[in-house]
Amino acid sequence: MTGNIDVVVVGGGYAGVMAANRLTQRDDVAVTLINTRRTFVERLRLHQLVGGSDDAVVDYREILAEGVRLVVDTVTRIDGAERSVTLAEGGTVGYDYLIYAVGSGSADLDVPGAAEFAYPIASLEDAQRLRPVVNAAPRTAPVTVVGAGPTGIETAAELAEAGRTVTLVCGRVLGPYLHTRGRRSVAKRLARLGVTVLDGPDAKVTAVARDAVRLGGGRTVPSTVTIWTAGFGVPDLAARSGLSTDALGRLLTDETLTSLDDVHIVGAGDSTAPSDLPFRMSCQAATRIGAHAADTVLARIAGEQPAPINLGFFGQCISLGRRAGIFQFASRDDTANGLYIGGGPGAKLKEFVCKHTVKHLAVEARKPGSLTWVKDDTRQELLRAKRGEAPATR
Template sequence: MAENTDVVVIGGGYAGVMAANRLTQRDDVTVTLVNPRPTFVHRVRLHQLVGGTDSAVVDYREVLAEGVRLVVDSVTRIDAAGRGVELASGGAVGYDYLVYAVGSGTADPQVPGAAEFAYPIATLEEAERLRPVLDSAPATAAVTVVGAGPAGIETAAELAEQGRTVTLVCGGVLGPYLHTRGRRSVAGRLAALGVTVLDGSGAKVTAVTRDAVRLADGRKLPSAVTIWTAGFGVPDLAARSGLSTDALGRLLTDETLTSVDDERIVAAGDSAAPSGLPLRMSCQAAMPLGARAADTVLSRLAQERPETLNQSFGAQCISLGRDTGIFQFGNRSDVAVWFHIDGRLGAKMKEGVCKGIVKHLADEADRPGGYRLHRVKGGAGRQKALEALRAAAPVAVEQVS
């Protein structure tokens, strides 16, 4: 009788669900997914939860393979030597292989008053906490959104479309990823919605109070509700468990997504730092990384050499309310190009992406091994960065075969 292999996946987001589903293609693999929530969080819709236009959750029965055992709990420690994870409930789960896909959340803002008076929305619980605050605030109350990445832009547009008085504080450039043309399009739509955009170095937040936001150039903005979308952080589980991480706390791996400390641990999604060169935090990276992590485990079980990371990007899409959006195209190395699609068609494309994410996960649950996007050849940018890294420190990160 063939020996059974136990694989534990920590984290039930985009990367974790993709990995768990893909691992079920072998009958001799038992997959356990440990996640603190009983439902899947569709994170790219959290701004809609804040605006009251979507719940941002999906039943796991829609996206998780039937053969995956779901344990609703939190992992407090990874015992790499003993090949087990300790749970907050007091229990433990053993493993032969571990997929580390704990995702990301709100970074510690390090700004006086931000933790006390601002509302982050990087997680379901944070967005749910903000929703009643907005409901109880007068329609004319000043709302300040801090951070001009996709989450900040989408939240500002969503609330302004509902008639809220919104100021978007960039702390730098509006939409840093966007091409200049795309940035102009987004700025125009925000202006049409009545959003006040404050950018440049003087628009860095230096303090948050109960009713105001202070900026580096001395301005004081009245703010009845301050929403914080600037920056992401990752859970410190890997560091607390004695595993090697980068400065942000992401698990350090080689290009097969294998931990530099232990070949039985692979990482995927926002919490992975392959070769110390992490990819952009996004669902666009998370699902292919989840598939790649699963393939690494399956290759080892088949006594084959795992393939290395070859990530391809294509675009960044941002909703600007319910009827307008932008689909900013980029090259395979994740650099924005001049071409974008905006307006109603941009909104339809963004909605298509949101629905497509769930479909990809559901399809992999029904037909494990069918997902192929992680095999699309990436651009030359990463290979050049790796060559430069290895030239500077040739033994800093070795691949585990």
């Protein structure tokens, strides 16, 4: 291959920006990042946008390598045969390699009334739409947050700390990822903030009305503002482009993150399912997967065999308002353990993680190839079990 090698990155979130920056290691690679917005969205801070303590955006000039061309548009189709993408505003962009990093958003709100009366919070636009709704509601008006993953917990705590009357509907378990000890700590903090936590078999929303949420077992919870954080979905770009996806629409890849259909397409972040065994959604995973996607492309350009992804985890952090938080430690295989840091130190650690996640992107822009990460070899055992193979002997 002679001259510039064109690599298009579709999606400018944590995974896409990391991949784009890392690709600039080679002078003969021309990188184009296509994103729907002019600014980078800190999804880790969307609950703060709703609560009014942050705008959750960063200028791309602060985190994107100078050599990366930013195109603000939406990709409507990927043409693998022609190696080009079609843009919503007209025209196409050609590529030699493409990194698919379109991210994730809210799940379809298929509960009766949810699409009409509930407010998702998975995107910048969702959070910007919700903030004035919350501000316009009387201070004593009941607010219901549906879903008790990190986003639901953080949103409930943020609003309760601001003096709102909040009910958190868990859909069975508060903080499913958390260890029992960490979960107790979170529950205590929410109780101190005055959040009513509804969990157990009947804590599942069956319908949403303008002024109430109905649960299994017939219970009705008054709700002036209903915020929906349960579940997630991904854009259908891969499926619309004829690429293989899993049941949720994530691009199916091998362990090098290469599409099962096209060696010139590599996946990254929430919208990718390596070996149909996706990693947990998190910025921690997204940045590392984005880096590995870039490494796969660079290996192919160099005529080398890309390595399989090897990604370990260290835990999950959740803010509980501005003055408290929790860092839940985990084994490298992403299994939460009994260790955690809570209270004020937990809040400081969460803020550190938020700031340094963006800093990692900026450092990679200046020194491409510098990001390193924790490894974990147990994924190979999971893959063997998934295929019905015997465990490896040592």
